[in-house]
Amino acid sequence: SAAAGKYTIGISNTVQGNGWREEMVCAMKAQALASGEVTKLNIAHRNTDAAGQLEDIRNLISAKVDAIVVNPADPAGIKAGLEEATKAGIVVVAVDQAVTEPSAYIISNNQEEYAYLGAKWLFQQMGGKGEVFYMRGAAGASADSDRDKGFKKALAEFPDVKVAQEVFTGWQQDQAKQQMLSFLATGTPFNGVWTSGIDNVIVDALVESQAPLVPVVGADNAGFVGQLSSVKGLVGAAVTNPGSIGGAGVTLALQILDGKKPPQQTVLVQPQLWENATEEGKAKLKAAADPSLSPEWPVSIMIPDWTTYTKEQIVACKGPGE
Amino acid sequence: MNHFLRRQGWVIGLFALLVALFILTKLIQPGYGSGDFGSLARAVLPYAFAVAAQTVVVIAGGIDLSVAAMMALTSVTAASMMAGASEEYALFVVPFVLAMGFVLGALNGLLIVVTRVPDIVVTLAMLFVLQGAALLVLGAPGGGAAEWLKALISGTVPIPGLPDAVDAWLPKALLVLIFCLCVIWIPLRRSRLGLSIYAIGSSELAAFRSGVPVKRTRILAYALSGLFAAFGGLALTMSTGIGAPIPGPYLLASVAAVVLGGVALGGGKGGLLGPIIAVFVLRLVRTDLTLLAIDPNVTAIIEGLIMVAVVMFGAFITMRGRQQ
Amino acid sequence: MTTSPLLDASGVAKNYGAVAALRNASLSVLPGEVHALMGANGAGKSTLVKILTGAISANAGRILIRGEARDIRSPAAARRAGLLPVYQEPSLIPDLDVLSNLRLTGTPVEPFRAWVRELGIPDLDLRETARDIPLAILRVLDLARALAVEPDVLLLDEMTAALPANLAEKVLEVVRRQGDAGRAVIFISHRFVEIAALCDRATVLRDGETVGVVDIEPGVEERIVELMLGARIVKTKVQPRAAGQNAAPAPARPRIAVRNLRVGSKLSDVSFDLADGEVAGVVALEGQGQDELFAALAGSIKPNGGTIEVDGSQVKFTHPIDAIRSGIAYVPGDRSEALAMQRSVRENIALPFSAALRNWGPIPMRKERDTVLGAIQRLQIDTRAQGEVQRLSGGNQQKVTIARWIAADARTILCFDPTRGIDVGTKQEIYKLLRELAGHGKSVLFYTSELEEVQRVCDRVIVIFNGRLVDIFPVEEADEPALMRAAYGLPRGAKADVGILADPSATSSDSPSPNASDAPEASP
Amino acid sequence: MRRANPIASRPMSTSAITPQSIPLGRRIKRFMADRPLVPLVILLVILVVILQILRPGIVNERWIANTIKFAIPLAILAGCQTMTMLTGGIDLSVGTVATMSAFIMATQIVNQDPAVAFLLAMTPAVLIGLVNGIGVGVFRVHPLIMTLGTSLIGTGCLQVYQRTVIASGAKIPDFLAWLGTGVTWGFPNALLLFVPLAALIVFTLARTGFGRLLYAVGDNERATRLSGVRYWQVITALYIVSSLLAGITGLLYIGLIKAPSLSLAEPLVLPSVAAAVIGGTSIFGGRGGYTGTIVGALILTVLTTLLTILQMPEGARRILFGLIVLFVTAAYLRIVEDR
Ligand SMILES: Nc1ncnc2c1ncn2[C@@H]1O[C@H](COP(=O)(O)OP(=O)(O)OP(=O)(O)O)[C@@H](O)[C@H]1O
Numbered sequence A: 001s002a003a004a005g006k007y008t009i010g011i012s013n014t015v016q017g018n019g020w021r022e023e024m025v026c027a028m029k030a031q032a033l034a035s036g037e038v039t040k041l042n043i044a045h046r047n048t049d050a051a052g053q054l055e056d057i058r059n060l061i062s063a064k065v066d067a068i069v070v071n072p073a074d075p076a077g078i079k080a081g082l083e084e085a086t087k088a089g090i091v092v093v094a095v096d097q098a099v100t101e102p103s104a105y106i107i108s109n110n111q112e113e114y115a116y117l118g119a120k121w122l123f124q125q126m127g128g129k130g131e132v133f134y135m136r137g138a139a140g141a142s143a144d145s146d147r148d149k150g151f152k153k154a155l156a157e158f159p160d161v162k163v164a165q166e167v168f169t170g171w172q173q174d175q176a177k178q179q180m181l182s183f184l185a186t187g188t189p190f191n192g193v194w195t196s197g198i199d200n201v202i203v204d205a206l207v208e209s210q211a212p213l214v215p216v217v218g219a220d221n222a223g224f225v226g227q228l229s230s231v232k233g234l235v236g237a238a239v240t241n242p243g244s245i246g247g248a249g250v251t252l253a254l255q256i257l258d259g260k261k262p263p264q265q266t267v268l269v270q271p272q273l274w275e276n277a278t279e280e281g282k283a284k285l286k287a288a289a290d291p292s293l294s295p296e297w298p299v300s301i302m303i304p305d306w307t308t309y310t311k312e313q314i315v316a317c318k319g320p321g322e
Numbered sequence B: 001m002n003h004f005l006r007r008q009g010w011v012i013g014l015f016a017l018l019v020a021l022f023i024l025t026k027l028i029q030p031g032y033g034s035g036d037f038g039s040l041a042r043a044v045l046p047y048a049f050a051v052a053a054q055t056v057v058v059i060a061g062g063i064d065l066s067v068a069a070m071m072a073l074t075s076v077t078a079a080s081m082m083a084g085a086s087e088e089y090a091l092f093v094v095p096f097v098l099a100m101g102f103v104l105g106a107l108n109g110l111l112i113v114v115t116r117v118p119d120i121v122v123t124l125a126m127l128f129v130l131q132g133a134a135l136l137v138l139g140a141p142g143g144g145a146a147e148w149l150k151a152l153i154s155g156t157v158p159i160p161g162l163p164d165a166v167d168a169w170l171p172k173a174l175l176v177l178i179f180c181l182c183v184i185w186i187p188l189r190r191s192r193l194g195l196s197i198y199a200i201g202s203s204e205l206a207a208f209r210s211g212v213p214v215k216r217t218r219i220l221a222y223a224l225s226g227l228f229a230a231f232g233g234l235a236l237t238m239s240t241g242i243g244a245p246i247p248g249p250y251l252l253a254s255v256a257a258v259v260l261g262g263v264a265l266g267g268g269k270g271g272l273l274g275p276i277i278a279v280f281v282l283r284l285v286r287t288d289l290t291l292l293a294i295d296p297n298v299t300a301i302i303e304g305l306i307m308v309a310v311v312m313f314g315a316f317i318t319m320r321g322r323q324q
Numbered sequence C: 001m002t003t004s005p006l007l008d009a010s011g012v013a014k015n016y017g018a019v020a021a022l023r024n025a026s027l028s029v030l031p032g033e034v035h036a037l038m039g040a041n042g043a044g045k046s047t048l049v050k051i052l053t054g055a056i057s058a059n060a061g062r063i064l065i066r067g068e069a070r071d072i073r074s075p076a077a078a079r080r081a082g083l084l085p086v087y088q089e090p091s092l093i094p095d096l097d098v099l100s101n102l103r104l105t106g107t108p109v110e111p112f113r114a115w116v117r118e119l120g121i122p123d124l125d126l127r128e129t130a131r132d133i134p135l136a137i138l139r140v141l142d143l144a145r146a147l148a149v150e151p152d153v154l155l156l157d158e159m160t161a162a163l164p165a166n167l168a169e170k171v172l173e174v175v176r177r178q179g180d181a182g183r184a185v186i187f188i189s190h191r192f193v194e195i196a197a198l199c200d201r202a203t204v205l206r207d208g209e210t211v212g213v214v215d216i217e218p219g220v221e222e223r224i225v226e227l228m229l230g231a232r233i234v235k236t237k238v239q240p241r242a243a244g245q246n247a248a249p250a251p252a253r254p255r256i257a258v259r260n261l262r263v264g265s266k267l268s269d270v271s272f273d274l275a276d277g278e279v280a281g282v283v284a285l286e287g288q289g290q291d292e293l294f295a296a297l298a299g300s301i302k303p304n305g306g307t308i309e310v311d312g313s314q315v316k317f318t319h320p321i322d323a324i325r326s327g328i329a330y331v332p333g334d335r336s337e338a339l340a341m342q343r344s345v346r347e348n349i350a351l352p353f354s355a356a357l358r359n360w361g362p363i364p365m366r367k368e369r370d371t372v373l374g375a376i377q378r379l380q381i382d383t384r385a386q387g388e389v390q391r392l393s394g395g396n397q398q399k400v401t402i403a404r405w406i407a408a409d410a411r412t413i414l415c416f417d418p419t420r421g422i423d424v425g426t427k428q429e430i431y432k433l434l435r436e437l438a439g440h441g442k443s444v445l446f447y448t449s450e451l452e453e454v455q456r457v458c459d460r461v462i463v464i465f466n467g468r469l470v471d472i473f474p475v476e477e478a479d480e481p482a483l484m485r486a487a488y489g490l491p492r493g494a495k496a497d498v499g500i501l502a503d504p505s506a507t508s509s510d511s512p513s514p515n516a517s518d519a520p521e522a523s524p
Numbered sequence D: 001m002r003r004a005n006p007i008a009s010r011p012m013s014t015s016a017i018t019p020q021s022i023p024l025g026r027r028i029k030r031f032m033a034d035r036p037l038v039p040l041v042i043l044l045v046i047l048v049v050i051l052q053i054l055r056p057g058i059v060n061e062r063w064i065a066n067t068i069k070f071a072i073p074l075a076i077l078a079g080c081q082t083m084t085m086l087t088g089g090i091d092l093s094v095g096t097v098a099t100m101s102a103f104i105m106a107t108q109i110v111n112q113d114p115a116v117a118f119l120l121a122m123t124p125a126v127l128i129g130l131v132n133g134i135g136v137g138v139f140r141v142h143p144l145i146m147t148l149g150t151s152l153i154g155t156g157c158l159q160v161y162q163r164t165v166i167a168s169g170a171k172i173p174d175f176l177a178w179l180g181t182g183v184t185w186g187f188p189n190a191l192l193l194f195v196p197l198a199a200l201i202v203f204t205l206a207r208t209g210f211g212r213l214l215y216a217v218g219d220n221e222r223a224t225r226l227s228g229v230r231y232w233q234v235i236t237a238l239y240i241v242s243s244l245l246a247g248i249t250g251l252l253y254i255g256l257i258k259a260p261s262l263s264l265a266e267p268l269v270l271p272s273v274a275a276a277v278i279g280g281t282s283i284f285g286g287r288g289g290y291t292g293t294i295v296g297a298l299i300l301t302v303l304t305t306l307l308t309i310l311q312m313p314e315g316a317r318r319i320l321f322g323l324i325v326l327f328v329t330a331a332y333l334r335i336v337e338d339r
C-alpha cells in the first residue's frame, strides 16, 4: 500500500492510561500527520505483556504495514516478532527503550542517564551527605531496573548519601502518595526525594503535611514543572523524559523508508535537567512550563530536529485520516 | 443426538462464530494465510493454558484468581533456570516447572480446604504471594530459554501423509496446545477423578454422599489448575524467550473466556473445548481490530461490548429455553 | 430370634452447638429383617442414618457391624462396610447424566438397569442428566443404585414420601424381598400403612433417644404413637367434618372464579369457584397439573388460556406481586423455596411488607414487631432459635411460611401440601389453623397428598386428573376410596380396586392413603 | 464459587439454651461470635501495636489522620462490594466508575459551573450502574462478567473522552481538595462526608425495606419472588446505588490524590473486595454488614503502611501481604464460627 510514496505505519504500545504513553501515541499520530507521508496508522495500544506485544506485532505484519514503531514491553522478549517483521521487509523502530533484535533501529530516551542525572543533582543539593527517599517505578519493569542502575551509579559517587527507604510506587499516583505520607509519619529523617516520575503527588504530600520541603527530583511532567515555579520553598529538578520520542520514532521510520538510513542503529536522546535552584534553571523551567497540558503529560512535547508537528497538532491527537 | 446437541449447542454456536470470524478476516485482509494463522495459534497459546487452568477449577465449583501470577512465577523460574544453561538442561527444567505448578496449585486447594476461607479470597491472597515469589526469583524481566523450546512453537512440521497445503495450516503451536491439553484432559475427563471434579462442582453435598472424597478432589482440581498455569508460564517463556515477573492480562481474560465458552460460573457444567474456542474467538477479534486499524481506544470498548453482548445473548437463550 | 445382629449401634449422640440432635440412640438390626425407624419430626432419624453411613460423625456412640467395632468416617467407608443409604434428599449429581453417576459410585450398570425396570420405570435413558429427571424418578434411581451393589444393610430415609402410589408399591415389594434374601433394611417412614405392610420390628426415637423397640403386629400403631410423642399425645383419629359445619353461608359471588384455565399441555379447561370462608381441597396424583394450577393462581406462571376472576373482576398475573395485591398468597410445599434460611424469623415473616417499591424506605420497627409477634403467637412458633430460620425444626419452618401471610393478612391462601414430612402433632395444629382462617372469612385452596386430611379440613374437594378437573365432591362423599378412584380418573361409582394400598382390608383401621401418582399404566 | 463446605456442620446458634457452667475460653469465644466486630477491632489494634513496636512514635495524630484519609475511599468502595455481595454479586466496575467521575470532574470544572460538572461526572456512574443492573437483574448475566465488561467499556470510553479534553487541561476543585486532604482539629475533613454516608449505609442495610431485600434476595431469590419482590428492581437499584457510591468515591479520591489519571482508582478494586471479605461479608450472599467492612478497610490500610516501612525486598513484601490477608480472614472465620 506504499502507493505514491505513502506509507502505512504500525504502532505497538503496551501501557494504556498513563499520561506519558498517551503523549507518546499522540506524538506518533501528530508526526505521521505532519510528515504528509503516511496514509494510515495502524495502532495496537493496550495493556499487555511481551507475549501480547508479540501478538500485536504479528498482527501488524499480517496487516502488511511498511514500518512498525514499537515501545517494547521488554527489550529481549519481543525479539522473535521483530525478527519476523524485518524478514517480511518491514522497517522496525524501537522507541523509549532498546531492543535486543539487531536489525531494529532504536531511538530511545536514555533511562540509565535519566536516573543518573537527577540523582547526581539531588545528592549535590543535599551537600553530598544525608538520607534519600528512593521512590522507584514498578517492580519488575525493565525501565525501572535501567533507572536503578543509573541511580546506583550516582549513589556510588556519593559515599555519604544513604537510602533511608526504598519503595516501589508501581508508577501509581495514589500508591506513591500514601507511601510518602506513611513514610513522613514514621518520623524518619530524610534530606531528599528521588522519584521515578510520580512527582507532583509527592510535593503535594510534603506540602499538605507541612513537612520540611526537601529537594525533590522528578520528571518533566506538566504538573511537577508547574510546581517547581509555583510552590514556595520547593527546590527540585525535572529530568526530561519526553513522551514525544514517539514522534521521533515515526520520523526515523520514515527516513529509513525513504532510503535515508542513519549511520548507526541506535539514537539516544539525552535527557536534560531543569532545576529551580539557579536563575538560569528557573528561566528554562519558565519557558518549559505549560499549565494548559494535562499534569501527567511531559511538557517536552517536541524534540528539536526530530519532530515537525505543532503543539495544536499533538494536543489534538489526530493521525492521518482521522 | 438430541442430548449431544443440547449439551454442545453453545460450543457449536461458538465454533460457527469462529468460522464466521475467519471468513470476515479473509474479507478484510485477502492475504490472510497459513502464516498468519500460525501467529494466531502462538498468540492463543498462553491464553489457552490460562483458560484451561481456570476451567478446571470453575467446573469444580471454584475460581482461581492466582492463574496469571502462577504463570508469571513459573515463567520466571523456567527463564532464570535456563539462562546460560545448556540445551539439555531444559529437559530437566520443563518437568521441574510443571511439577512446581502442580504443587503450588495443590497448595491453593489445600489452603481452601484447611482454612475454609472462600476460594476467591484464598486465591486472591495467593496472587500476591506468587507475584512476590516471582519478583524474588527475577527482579526484572530476563533469563533465557533453550532454543529447542523456542523452536517447539514456531513454524510447522511436515506431517507424513498430509499435503503441504494442509500442513501449513497446522502450526506447531497449535499441535503443542492440542497435545498438552489432550494428554491431560481426555484421560481426566474419562477418569473417576474427572467425574468427581464435575460432581463437587455440581453439588458438593450429593458428591460427598456418593462417596466422592470432596477435599481431595478439590485439592487435585487446583493442582491441575496449577499444572495448566505452569504450561502457560512455559508457553510465555517459549514465545518471548524470557521471563517477566509482572503478571500479564491472563486472569480476567481467562474468566471471560470460561464464561464465553459455556462453563457456568457455578460449577459442574461445560467442558474445555468451549473455552478454548472462545480464546480463539477473542484473539481473532483482536487481529481483526488491528487489521481494520480501528482506533485503539475504541477497541477496548468493542472487546467489552462483545463480552457483555455474547454473555447476555447466552443468558437470553437460556431464559427463553426455560420459559418454554 | 437368636441370630446375632448385622448392625448394632448404641449410645449414639450428636450435638449441633447447644442443640442435641441425638442423645442416646440405639439401633440393632438382624439379618433378613426390615426394620422400621420411627419418630416425630426432628426426633433424629435422619441424623442417625447419616452417622451410620459416615456422612457426619457422632460425638459419642459405638457401632458394631457383624459384631466388629467399625469406625465409619465417610460414605465411601460405609459402602465398603456393606452399608448403603438412600438419603432423604436425592443424592445423584444434578449435572451428570445417570451413567456418569453410576460410574462415579462404581455401580455396575446392568444390575442397575434390571432394578430400575423392576421398580417400575421401563424406559429410562441413561444419558439423561439428573437435573432433568423428576424428583420421584430420582428417588427410585437412588434406590436402584443402592440395590445394584447388593449391600448388607440398606438404609432408606423416607424413601416413599415423594413417590406416587404405583411407584411406592413397587418399592415396597422390592424392599420386602430384600429381607427374604437375608439382607437387612432400615426403613424410615411416617406412614403406618407402609410400616405395617413391610416391617418386622420398629425402633422408636424421641428427642434423640431410643425409647422403644416393638414388634410390628396388628394394633401396635397406638403404642408407637405413644412412644413417639411421649407426653404430648395427640388424638390421631378425627371425625370427618360434616358439610355446613363451620362453613360460612354461601356468598353472593365467589372470591375466586377460575374459568377454562389452560397452562401449556399440563392443565386444560379447569373451572371452579372458591368462596370466602371456605377451604377447598385439591386432590390429584403426582404431576396431574396441580402444580401448574397453583402456580398460575399465585402469579408464578402465565396461563395460556382461560380467565381468573377475583371478587368478580378479571385479573392477569404476570408476577406473584400481582396475585399478592389481589390478596392471594401462596405457600409452597417445599419450605426451602419459601424461606431465606440465614435470616431471622422476624425478617422472614415481614418479607412481603418490603416487597413493593414504595416500601423500600425506613421500616416502622415497632409496628412490624407487633404484627410479627401476633403471627408468631397465633401459630405458636417455637422461637428459641429465631435468629436464623435454618435452625428451626422443619415443622416450625413450615409454620413460618404460613405466618408470613397471616401477618400480611392475605384473604386467600393457596397451601400446597403444607403437612408434607411433618409430625402428627404439628399437623393437627395446621388443620386447626386452616379451619380458623376459614372461620374468619378467608378462603383457602389446599392441596394435599394425604387423602385422609381432606375430610378433616375441607369443605369441598376438587379432583384433578391428567390436567382436567374430573370431579368436585362435597366433603361427606369424599371418603378415601372415592377420592382415590376419582384421582385415578375413574368415574364416580365405579368399583375397581386401585393398587394394594387402596384396598381397605390390607391396611389398618385409620388407613392413611398413599400419595398421588402419575401412574402411566393406571390411566384408563 | 459456591457455599463453602456444606458438609462441615453449620455455624451454630448461640441464642439457644445455655447451660450454666461454661469454661471462660468458650465464653469469650461465644461473646466474640455474637459480636463479630470485636475480634476485627482486636486484629486492627494488634496490627497498630506491631507498627508502633517496629517504628516507635509512628502512631501519632498525623499518622492516624493519614490512615483514615486513605481508608475512607477504600471503605466506600468496599461498601459497594458489601452491598452487592449481600445479593451474591460483586461489582468490579467500581474502580472504573470512580476514575471516570474523578477524571470528568477534573476536566469539566475548567469551563463549567461546579454543579454542572458534578452532574456530568455522575452521569457515567448512573449509566454504568443501570447497565450492570439490567444485565444482572434482567438478563441474569453473572455479576463478575457483567461488571468486568462494563468496566472495560467504561475504560475505553474514558480513553476516547480523554483525547477530546487534553487541550483544556485539568483542575482539582478547591472544595474537593479541602475535603480530600484537609484536616480540622486533627480530624480529616473527609469524615464529614464519610460519617453520614456510612451511617446511611448501615441504616439502609438494617432498617429499611431495601436493605432487607438485599439480604433476602442473596439468601433465597425464589422465596423473595413468592413474597412479591421483583428481583430486577432490587438488583437494578442496587447496582445504581453501588455506582453512585463509586462515583462519589472518585470525587473524594481526586481531592485526595490531586492528579487525574486514567487509572486513578483501579488499584482500589481488589482491596475493596478483600476489605469486605475481611469484614465478614459472605461472597455467597445473605450474610454480612457494613461496620465490619469499615474495620476491614482500616486493617488493609494499616497493613499497607506496615509493609511499606518494613525494609525488605518488594517480593517478600507482597508475599507477606498475601499471607497476612489470608491469615486474618482465616482467623476471623475461626473465631466467628463458634462450633
Ligand atoms: N442448629 C440449631 N441451632 C439452634 N437451635 C436449633 C438447631 N436445630 C434445632 N434447634 C432448635 O431445637 C428445637 C428442636 O428442634 P427439632 O428440629 O428437634 O424440632 P422437631 O421436633 O423436629 O419439630 P418439628 O416437628 O416441628 O420438626 C427447635 O426449637 C429448634 O429451634
Ligand SMILES: Nc1ncnc2c1ncn2[C@@H]1O[C@H](COP(=O)(O)OP(=O)(O)OP(=O)(O)O)[C@@H](O)[C@H]1O
Pocket (backbone or CB within 6 Å): C016, C019, C020, C021, C022, C039, C040, C041, C042, C043, C044, C045, C046, C047, C048, C088, C391, C392, C393, C394, C421, D009, D010
Ligand atoms: N446440620 C444441622 N445443624 C443443626 N441442627 C441440625 C442439623 N441437622 C439436624 N439438626 C437437628 O437435629 C435434629 C434431628 O434432625 P433429623 O433430621 O435427624 O430429624 P428426623 O428425625 O429425620 O426428622 P424428619 O422426620 O423431619 O426427617 C433436629 O432438631 C434438627 O433441627
Ligand SMILES: [Mg+2]
Pocket (backbone or CB within 6 Å): C041, C042, C043, C393, C394, C395
Ligand atoms: Mg424436624
Ligand SMILES: [Mg+2]
Pocket (backbone or CB within 6 Å): C045, C046, C047, C088, C157
Ligand atoms: Mg429426616
